[in-house]
Amino acid sequence: MKENENALFARAESLLIGxxxxxxxxxxxxxxxxLLEGSYRHQLERFFCDKQGHVEEGIGEAFExxxxxxxxxxxxxxxxxxxxxxxxxxxxxxxxxxxLAPPYESYYESVRADAGLGRLRTQAEREVTAIYxxxxxxxxxxxVDLPDHAAIELEFISLLMEKEAQLWENGSNDEAAALQAxxxxxxxxxxxxxxxxxxxxxxxxxxxxxxxxxALLACRLLLxxxxx
Numbered sequence: 001m002k003e004n005e006n007a008l009f010a011r012a013e014s015l016l017i018g019x020x021x022x023x024x025x026x027x028x029x030x031x032x033x034x035l036l037e038g039s040y041r042h043q044l045e046r047f048f049c050d051k052q053g054h055v056e057e058g059i060g061e062a063f064e065x066x067x068x069x070x071x072x073x074x075x076x077x078x079x080x081x082x083x084x085x086x087x088x089x090x091x092x093x094x095x096x097x098x099x100l101a102p103p104y105e106s107y108y109e110s111v112r113a114d115a116g117l118g119r120l121r122t123q124a125e126r127e128v129t130a131i132y133x134x135x136x137x138x139x140x141x142x143x144v145d146l147p148d149h150a151a152i153e154l155e156f157i158s159l160l161m162e163k164e165a166q167l168w169e170n171g172s173n174d175e176a177a178a179l180q181a182x183x184x185x186x187x188x189x190x191x192x193x194x195x196x197x198x199x200x201x202x203x204x205x206x207x208x209x210x211x212x213x214x215a216l217l218a219c220r221l222l223l224x225x226x227x228x
Contacts, residue, residue: 014161
């Protein structure tokens with residue numbers, strides 16, 4: 001039935017976007033272990049490869065970035081890899097000093113509004129916080145950052161998609177369709193309005209291929225309907 005197909009699709013996207021959200025948090029040892037063991041790539045294959053192992057159209061570049069990165073890290077211990085990722089993560093997203101790829105919607109919104117002067121805690125943050133509240137979303141304790149951080153926006157989208165899947169499964173089709181529209185509204189009105197610029201900075205400044213791969217997947221998954 002179409003409703004079941006909708007539920008499966010929404011849940012698959014929820015799981016993948018949730019993973020990308022966690023990949024934009026400070027790297028932990030578990031991520032390093034998954035990369036070294038091959039389970040990280042295997043999980044992506046489940047989403048993007050057919051039974052013959054062919055990668056879905058438009059995703060090949062992300063797999064190329066990942067495979068080059070996996071070649072580069074062969075022989076590292078999990079702790080060595082975690083430290084490598086953390087150094088790159090801090091350079092891009094944390095500092096100290098000038099952030100190379102600020103992961104906040106407010107920064108890019110204020111760049112547009114203020115002729116290049118990026119700031120945090122702007123109207124964009126207040127708007128996404130209000131939308132979170134409308135949907136009963138409270139930031140988990142693991143998110144010790146501002147509400148308009150890329151990881152938090154992705155987590156919010158992921159949770160709404162899981163809720164959408166449950167509504168399709170329960171036969172609440174009108175509610176599911178309404179929530180689907182809300183998700184699209186948030187993506188188009190917020191995430192798509194700034195994350196492509198962040199992704200471009202990540203691609204230009206990253207020392208590893210991991211974060212460019214994550215950013216590219218997020219764009220391919222969520223921004224396809226807004227491109228062009």
